[in-house]
Amino acid sequence: xxxxxxxxxxxxxxxxxxxxxxxxxxxxxxxxxxxxxxxxxxxxxxxxxxxxxxxxxxxxxxxxxxxxxxxxxxxxxxxxxxxxxxxxxxxxxxxxxxxxxxxxxxxxxxxxxxxxxxxxxxxxxxxxxxxxxxxxxxxxxxxxxxxxxxxxxxxxxxxxxxxxxxxxxxxxxxxxxxxxxxxxxxxxxxxxxxxxxxxxxxxxxxxxxxxxxxxxxxxxxxxxxxxxxxxxxxxxxxxxxxxxxxxxxxxxxxxxxxxxxxxxxxxxxxxxxxxxxxxxxxxxxxxxxxxxxxxxxxxxxxxxxxxxxxxxxxxxxxxxxxxxxxxxxxxxxxxxxxxxxxxxxxxxxxxxxxxxxxxxxxxxxxxxxxxxxxxxxxxxxxxxxxxxx
Numbered sequence: 001x002x003x004x005x006x007x008x009x010x011x012x013x014x015x016x017x018x019x020x021x022x023x024x025x026x027x028x029x030x031x032x033x034x035x036x037x038x039x040x041x042x043x044x045x046x047x048x049x050x051x052x053x054x055x056x057x058x059x060x061x062x063x064x065x066x067x068x069x070x071x072x073x074x075x076x077x078x079x080x081x082x083x084x085x086x087x088x089x090x091x092x093x094x095x096x097x098x099x100x101x102x103x104x105x106x107x108x109x110x111x112x113x114x115x116x117x118x119x120x121x122x123x124x125x126x127x128x129x130x131x132x133x134x135x136x137x138x139x140x141x142x143x144x145x146x147x148x149x150x151x152x153x154x155x156x157x158x159x160x161x162x163x164x165x166x167x168x169x170x171x172x173x174x175x176x177x178x179x180x181x182x183x184x185x186x187x188x189x190x191x192x193x194x195x196x197x198x199x200x201x202x203x204x205x206x207x208x209x210x211x212x213x214x215x216x217x218x219x220x221x222x223x224x225x226x227x228x229x230x231x232x233x234x235x236x237x238x239x240x241x242x243x244x245x246x247x248x249x250x251x252x253x254x255x256x257x258x259x260x261x262x263x264x265x266x267x268x269x270x271x272x273x274x275x276x277x278x279x280x281x282x283x284x285x286x287x288x289x290x291x292x293x294x295x296x297x298x299x300x301x302x303x304x305x306x307x308x309x310x311x312x313x314x315x316x317x318x319x320x321x322x323x324x325x326x327x328x329x330x331x332x333x334x335x336x337x338x339x340x341x342x343x344x345x346x347x348x349x350x351x352x353x354x355x356x357x358x359x360x361x362x363x364x365x366x367x368x369x370x371x372x373x374x375x376x377x378x379x380x381x382x383x384x385x386x387x388x389x
Contacts, residue, residue: 005053005124009036010043010073011085012061016108020056020085023116032117040064040072047076053124054081056106059093070097075206081127083120101209103127141252144379145277146314147262147270148284149293154316155283156184157349158342158372159261164358165369165376166257167224174217174255176227178244178273179263181236183229190356193218196228198235201243208246210253217254221361225255241272248276257380265297271304279310279384281339286317286324295333312339312384314375337386340375343367 007024011017017036024032035052037043040061047055055077059069074082084105086094094105104123106116144162148155156177163175177183177197186192195216200208217225227247230236251258262273274280282297284290294313301311313334317324331338345359345368352359360369378384 005032005121006051007032007034007054007056007120008043008046008052008080009034009056010038010040010061011036011056011058012038013058016058016085020116024120032120038062040069043073044076047073047078047080051078052080054083054120054127056083056085056120058085059090059097066093067096067100070100070102071207074101079127081120081123083123100207101211141255142257142279142380143248143252143277144257144259145262145274145280146260146283147265147274147280149282149290149297150284153283153285153290154342156188156261158281158283158314158316159259160185160188161358161360161369161372162376162379163224163226163257163259164222164360165373166259166380167220167222168360168364168373169376169380171380172223172254172256174225174227174251174258175261176247176251176258177229177261178239178247178269179229179261180239180267180269181230181263183231185226185228185261186231188353188356188358189220189226190353191218191226191228193226193228193231196231196235197239197247198230198237200227200247201237201239203243205240205242205246208243208250210250213247213250214254221357227251229261238267239269241269244269244273245276248273252276265300274301274304274306277306277310279312279379280306281379282311282313282336283316284313284330286315286327286330286341288325291325291330291333294330298335308336310384311336312386313337314340314342316342317344339378339384339386340371342375343371 009020021034021036024034037046040063057073059066061069081103084094084097084102086105087108098105103126104119146155146159159175163173166173177185200212200216217227219225263270282294284294313336315338348359348368352362355362360372363369
């Protein structure tokens with residue numbers, strides 16, 4: 001016999017409630033236990049107090065109506081399958097709920113006993129499968145944060161090329177520009193996205209999920225997917241820390257590797273974003289000023305609980321300084337390992353920008369691309385090891 005399912009019915013109409021309760025409790029030899037409440041507030045209280053396998057929700061209740069009802073319950077659903085009950089006149093509303101994340105919708109009067117029980121059980125099984133997939137994805141997902149210790153270190157170039165290298169290795173990869181102001185992925189990739197982070201970050205954090213992130217991803221060669229930052233001044237806005245964390249969690253459900261081009265530490269959401277990362281790379285140039293900035297940078301990261309084991313430095317020499325600081329001097333100032341040194345590539349960077357693609361795609365055999373590919377392998381491994389010099 002199938003395992004007994006705990007079902008919460010949130011429905012104020014007695015006739016519908018009795019029909020659903022009797023139908024489900026009779027079905028499959030009592031394999032479903034149905035508890036009924038008649039308002040959304042009571043439903044939310046029960047979800048706080050107990051675990052359910054499925055929720056059957058009427059979208060028009062005495063204290064709440066429409067998608068507002070749905071959104072309130074969805075945010076508290078936990079692992080439960082969420083099934084919407086709708087009248088034939090409200091089927092469009094039910095379809096809207098399905099687009100917003102409902103597992104199933106049922107039209108009143110159009111299901112018999114066997115069909116109702118079967119569709120509830122199927123919805124529960126789909127929800128459980130998604131939960132298992134999410135758990136597996138999180139277990140293997142890499143969330144790699146990259147942050148420049150000062151302006152102009154070439155962090156965006158580093159992120160896009162490491163992401164391209166991971167994608168070329170067959171890794172499911174997302175490159176994300178998590179910035180409250182102008183994003184430059186679009187300049188380097190010569191692509192004007194139809195949607196970007198701005199519309200995503202304006203949503204309540206409870207509504208930011210894998211589906212919403214997926215709608216805003218653009219796909220490039222080798223399956224590399226990109227979430228672009230804001231493109232116009234009217235899209236610039238501070239990102240709430242919970243929203244930033246939700247964007248990263250949702251992206252990590254869609255890819256094996258998520259790479260984040262992070263903003264300055266001056267933004268409040270930066271701490272929340274960095275705490276989601278499995279590894280954080282500081283990007284600095286090969287000069288005394290960058291080395292000094294990195295030296296000051298690390299204690300702040302560590303004060304946030306970011307351990308030395310998940311931090312490293314990438315020294316970018318793509319535009320080599322006139323008086324480069326010797327690498328041993330840079331290493332001596334840092335309390336984290338140097339995991340990569342990017343070779344000079346001024347002309348290649350210009351060609352790649354003109355072509356609208358990362359250097360790793362444009363010229364995969366050059367020294368720059370080989371170095372970035374090795375670094376990508378290091379960052380994609382279970383444990384990130386320092387480079388061997």
